[in-house]
Amino acid sequence: MQRSLYLYNTLTRKKELFEPLHAPFVGMYVCGPTVYSDTHLGHSRPNITFDVLFRYLRHIGYKVRYVRNITDVGHLENEVDGTGEDRIGKKARLERLEPMEVVQYYVNRFRQNMAQLNVLPPSIEPQASGHIIEQQQMVEKILSNGFAYESNGSIYFNVEKYNKSHNYGKLSGRVIDELLENTRVLDGQEEKKSSFDFALWKKASPEHIMRWPSKWGEGFPGWHLECSVMSTKYLGEQFDIHGGGMDLMFPHHECEIAQNVASTGKEAVRYWLHNNMITINGQKMARSLGNFITLDDLFSGQNKLLVQAYSPMTIRFFILQAQYRSTVDFSNEALQAAEKGFQRMMNAVQTLHKLKHSETSTIDVKALQNKCYEAMNDDINTPVVIANLFDSVRWINSIAEGNESISASDLDLLKEVYQTFVFDILGLTGEINLQPGNKLVGDLISMVLTMRMDAKTNKDFKASDRIRDELLKIGVVVKDKKDGFDWEIK
Numbered sequence: 001m002q003r004s005l006y007l008y009n010t011l012t013r014k015k016e017l018f019e020p021l022h023a024p025f026v027g028m029y030v031c032g033p034t035v036y037s038d039t040h041l042g043h044s045r046p047n048i049t050f051d052v053l054f055r056y057l058r059h060i061g062y063k064v065r066y067v068r069n070i071t072d073v074g075h076l077e078n079e080v081d082g083t084g085e086d087r088i089g090k091k092a093r094l095e096r097l098e099p100m101e102v103v104q105y106y107v108n109r110f111r112q113n114m115a116q117l118n119v120l121p122p123s124i125e126p127q128a129s130g131h132i133i134e135q136q137q138m139v140e141k142i143l144s145n146g147f148a149y150e151s152n153g154s155i156y157f158n159v160e161k162y163n164k165s166h167n168y169g170k171l172s173g174r175v176i177d178e179l180l181e182n183t184r185v186l187d188g189q190e191e192k193k194s195s196f197d198f199a200l201w202k203k204a205s206p207e208h209i210m211r212w213p214s215k216w217g218e219g220f221p222g223w224h225l226e227c228s229v230m231s232t233k234y235l236g237e238q239f240d241i242h243g244g245g246m247d248l249m250f251p252h253h254e255c256e257i258a259q260n261v262a263s264t265g266k267e268a269v270r271y272w273l274h275n276n277m278i279t280i281n282g283q284k285m286a287r288s289l290g291n292f293i294t295l296d297d298l299f300s301g302q303n304k305l306l307v308q309a310y311s312p313m314t315i316r317f318f319i320l321q322a323q324y325r326s327t328v329d330f331s332n333e334a335l336q337a338a339e340k341g342f343q344r345m346m347n348a349v350q351t352l353h354k355l356k357h358s359e360t361s362t363i364d365v366k367a368l369q370n371k372c373y374e375a376m377n378d379d380i381n382t383p384v385v386i387a388n389l390f391d392s393v394r395w396i397n398s399i400a401e402g403n404e405s406i407s408a409s410d411l412d413l414l415k416e417v418y419q420t421f422v423f424d425i426l427g428l429t430g431e432i433n434l435q436p437g438n439k440l441v442g443d444l445i446s447m448v449l450t451m452r453m454d455a456k457t458n459k460d461f462k463a464s465d466r467i468r469d470e471l472l473k474i475g476v477v478v479k480d481k482k483d484g485f486d487w488e489i490k
Helices: 041-059 085-094 101-114 128-145 159-165 176-182 221-233 246-264 295-300 312-319 332-354 365-376 382-400 408-423 440-457 459-471
Strands: 006-009 015-016 025-030 064-066 076-078 081-088 148-151 154-157 198-203 219-220 239-245 269-275 278-280 328-330 476-480 486-490
Touching: 025 041, 025 221, 041 064, 041 221, 041 239, 041 269, 041 295, 041 312, 064 269, 076 085, 081 459, 081 486, 085 101, 101 295, 128 148, 128 154, 128 198, 128 219, 128 221, 128 246, 154 246, 159 176, 159 246, 198 221, 198 246, 219 221, 221 239, 221 246, 221 476, 239 246, 246 269, 278 332, 295 312, 312 332, 312 382, 328 332, 332 382, 332 486, 365 382, 365 408, 382 408, 440 459, 440 476, 440 486, 459 476
Parallel strands: 025 064, 025 239, 239 269, 278 328
Antiparallel strands: 006 015, 076 081, 148 154, 154 198, 198 219, 476 486
16 A cells, blocks of 8 residues: 655755655664663654654555664764763763663663653664674775774774765755864864864773774774664665654764765665754753753653643644644643643544444545545645544534534544554554454443433432542543433543
């Protein structure tokens, strides 16, 4: 069931028809977390964005190998300059732990948060520290091809030499002449030929905890090198999709392109996809800026910036309400609006589950289905999918009130549309969905409400009110009607 999917390729600055190298197989690599602290709201965006793409590619018939790495070494404090202390090594030193204790602790917490957000696990989740030999091998290839040099036990990529035959800056739009003019001499940078050259292999200082032997002496890999190695190891020298946050475009992804071309002579990635940032008061939310809110804070409400707790599905819905290439600004008001919108959709799912069909339909479910697919095929436009689904919420409520009708076949199709887009593709979860095995909760609530109706018939209003009040305590709102009752979960 492959459909014409168009994706915005950052490399070409336009939407392109997605045509995988080896259909029906698709290779997708996404930059994962550097695991030295808890996952924050900003991290949720790339993970949810590429989870939806992963889900949709599989839904339309592709066999996807999704690789999302764990960075557990080599990510230094100053990303652009490649200076400072290793982030995980610093955390280990301050906490008096082994670096891999820090890694394991935060990997476990990251995976727990992703499960809470209903983000599917990737096909492969490699760790940088497990691929040191492969990284050394790529360094040797780049050296032998003349695009790197050794200096005092470290190996640096020669950007200026590479740029003579290739275009360093093609992804980010940076111009190397401008880089030359705007760079400054930094402490510890004197061993490089140019300040914008970046480390492929870094000599470990005596106090550096994480180190491995190499022919150049004890050291550790460069952060950019890790992703070049892990992506091509599991997806091949050329693969389909590389994703990540827009903040990684330069220098990280730019350096990946240079490393791949310098080592193999080939462009590794065909479609570069970048999600935009979550901002707070107009500023990027980031650990380095100290303006972040962890996912655990959001789920518990324990943060001075929060007025309440928000469920994982509220967070997921909040992210999906914006197209992935646009910014999203955090506010309690925005999250509260997302909470209400998500609940409205879940209430519609419950009502849909209880609808009775008629002989004819006054609504066009097939058109709804087509609109949802058109939105997904237009660069994964989730807000338009959600808007189309909300249009159908009005239908559902109108049918429930007897103002519209729906045939048996259209009712089945409408349930299929909701199952496909709400649950399977958008990845939202509710207490009740449209899978046959999940109607138990609804049946139990209906049984209790039938008992309440019997109590009312027998004029036992005290028991009737008690059942209503107890249900309300657990979030079930009862609506009495002339011919019975209705209910929804708030």
